[in-house]
Amino acid sequence: MGQAQNLQLQVTVQEAEEANSPGHINATNQSTISQPRTFMQLLRMTIFTLFVLSGQSAAILLGRFYYDKGGS
Structure with missing residues (x-):
């Protein structure tokens, strides 16, 4: 269980670093x-x-105005 929490923490830290990167x-x-x-x-x-x-x-x-006048 400790490894899963540690992995989740690492993923969260990486996402935070990517969000704060200059390119972002x-x-x-x-x-x-x-x-x-x-x-x-x-x-x-x-x-x-x-x-x-x-x-x-x-x-x-x-x-229409021109052709109407010409036909009358």
Whole structure:
């Protein structure tokens, strides 16, 4: 029973050391830094999509207006 507890303690210590390692801290910082960058990319894509859709709608409306006038 003592060996099992000792092994569990060693595993717990190793997990704690890995969590406090510099590589783990950098990975955590990178994920928090990339959140505003991801938001800005999403915002740009949304604005671009709105421009594309509004341009297509305007083209359809102008085309219908032009062809409706020509046929009358």
